[in-house]
Amino acid sequence: MRHPRVQRQIVRTKTAVKIKLPYRYAVYAAKPCVANEERCWMNIRTKKLSEAARNNARYWFVCAINGDRRVFSAPAAELEKAFHEHAINVIDRGAASEKYSLYTDYKRGEIFSAVTQRDTQMVFSLMKEPQGEETAVKGEGTMQPRVRRFAPVRYEELSERGKEAYSVQKLMSLLADYGFECQRVMNDAWGVDVIATRESPEGGNEVMLLQIKGRATGERADVHRERDLYMAIADPTNRGWYIIPHDGTAQSIIPETCLQTDTWERGVYRVWKLSAAVESKLFPYFFPWVSEEETITG
Numbered sequence: 001m002r003h004p005r006v007q008r009q010i011v012r013t014k015t016a017v018k019i020k021l022p023y024r025y026a027v028y029a030a031k032p033c034v035a036n037e038e039r040c041w042m043n044i045r046t047k048k049l050s051e052a053a054r055n056n057a058r059y060w061f062v063c064a065i066n067g068d069r070r071v072f073s074a075p076a077a078e079l080e081k082a083f084h085e086h087a088i089n090v091i092d093r094g095a096a097s098e099k100y101s102l103y104t105d106y107k108r109g110e111i112f113s114a115v116t117q118r119d120t121q122m123v124f125s126l127m128k129e130p131q132g133e134e135t136a137v138k139g140e141g142t143m144q145p146r147v148r149r150f151a152p153v154r155y156e157e158l159s160e161r162g163k164e165a166y167s168v169q170k171l172m173s174l175l176a177d178y179g180f181e182c183q184r185v186m187n188d189a190w191g192v193d194v195i196a197t198r199e200s201p202e203g204g205n206e207v208m209l210l211q212i213k214g215r216a217t218g219e220r221a222d223v224h225r226e227r228d229l230y231m232a233i234a235d236p237t238n239r240g241w242y243i244i245p246h247d248g249t250a251q252s253i254i255p256e257t258c259l260q261t262d263t264w265e266r267g268v269y270r271v272w273k274l275s276a277a278v279e280s281k282l283f284p285y286f287f288p289w290v291s292e293e294e295t296i297t298g
Helices: 004-019 046-054 076-085 160-176 249-253 276-285 292-297
Strands: 026-029 039-045 058-065 068-075 099-105 110-112 181-184 194-199 205-212 218-221 229-234 240-245 268-271 286-288
Touching: 026 039, 039 046, 039 058, 046 058, 046 076, 046 099, 058 076, 068 076, 160 181, 160 194, 160 205, 160 229, 160 240, 240 276, 276 286
Parallel strands: 026 058, 205 229
Antiparallel strands: 039 099, 058 068, 099 110, 181 194, 194 205, 218 268, 229 240, 240 286
């Protein structure tokens, strides 16, 4: 004879496999209550119902009882409000597993707070879904697939590694519109961040080794005279990127006062916030973002 706890686990596993569906917010029932075979006991975690309400999602009730499978749903916000108004029973109150305890008439889709037939005060009436509709249609109103929503990030709020990754992806996205295939470099002696290549109109391949130098400022060591080495600086107004050859061209855009400093003598200079004068010198090296229309029409 199997241990009772082991038997219960097996039954639960079989039940889950039999009726599990790809709903994010759902509760399932596979057998009726002994005291009232017209109702089945269900429980919904309070935190999960609140989460569904915040996401303006629907909550699903799947009843697969005696070979009769029925699916009901309701807006989670309305459901939570009804549970509060009718003071529906809460079990494990205060614990992480806190949940609403309810009884559902699985034929009519009506929720009650007690199992007995004497309890005729309905808490909520669910909407019945057409047979097969929940798997045939994927979208709001019929099925809630697991969808992750992301909010745009602010560059200033990212970590240093996050800012580096953000800049690399932005630059690679822009260069793709100019026909470049890009690869990120994680460890290079020259500090190269991106290798960009494309077919040259004159034949052969064009190659750029790019060092990313921030959004509005950049710092570089002017000790590399490699022909294909470039410095990439993001435009502060997010209109595109400045891509400047590392062959001495960058020196021509630096104010004379900077070239007289000790740091320059050591082979280092810093590009500060872009002034109008510096920006005009950078213009020949400016790569603007390509609009959607330009990308489509070429």
